[in-house]
Amino acid sequence: MAKYKLFNDSDSKIDAETRPISESYHTRLNHWHYGLLLTLSAAALFCLSVLYAPPARSIIGRDSLKQCASTLPPPATPPAPINLWAFLAVDDTVEIQRWLESPKRGLNLTRGDVAKASDNHVFLIEAYQPPKAAALAYLTSPSTATKPSKFARVTIHHGAAREPFVKDYLVGPLPIGAHTGLKELTEIYHRHDIPYNTRGIILEKLPKILASVMPPLAEAMQVRLLSRHTMNARIMKR
């Protein structure tokens, strides 16, 4: 108790100190703000003048006083205006998909989201990396003349064939135009027939597959989960 002093001021004084901020207070606040702003901008200007000051030339001699190397990393610049290894943009991928689906290609494609394993469907559309020599030639002297054409690698699951197979194709040059063509990708994958059983799994389709194979196991899985719970309960008790 002794630590605290009784507050002797009258109620009216307390009211005056705690009433809502008046206009005059606002004006005072604004003046204070301007003062702070001016001080800050003056400080900022001073900092800038220090930062942008030309390096001091020694009065003793030109080479006698050297500056330390900057510890900052040098600014990054791309070696060429176009990134040869850039991913395909979503729009590019969609455009390629449409082009592949056109009846002119004769691929008899079904949309991937509704395709069964026994339908022809596109598994993959991705950027194809240019050959090393072409890439180096472009990086050495970047110009439109040396820029290698852009291609996309497309993997199609030919599920509708009598003997289903997987095939990789090159689509290009991109963007899609009159000269764009579809050819078998033989540059990096030399096996002519990729067996259909080695095709990739589209993860979104896994639940559907499991729904058809798991029901006989349902009871066993319930039992197993139960026993796990029982075990946990036993540990808790202990």
Added chain:
Amino acid sequence: MVGLPNDTLIAGASAPWSFDGSFRRVWISCKRDIGGSWINPLNFFVYVDMSGTDLSQYKVLKVGTLLIQRDKE
């Protein structure tokens, strides 16, 4: 795990599913469908044959668990 609303498990498939393309068999791993599912495996695996294109022919070949050796008290 099978796309039902009351699913409590997440399925994962791991490659390879064949050595020469003569079959397509996948070990399916199960994880609890809760936050941080990757550290909540079920230790229950299903080996599914997915050869060919006919979904009705796909079947479970094996089920299994990993034996975990615990230190004796």
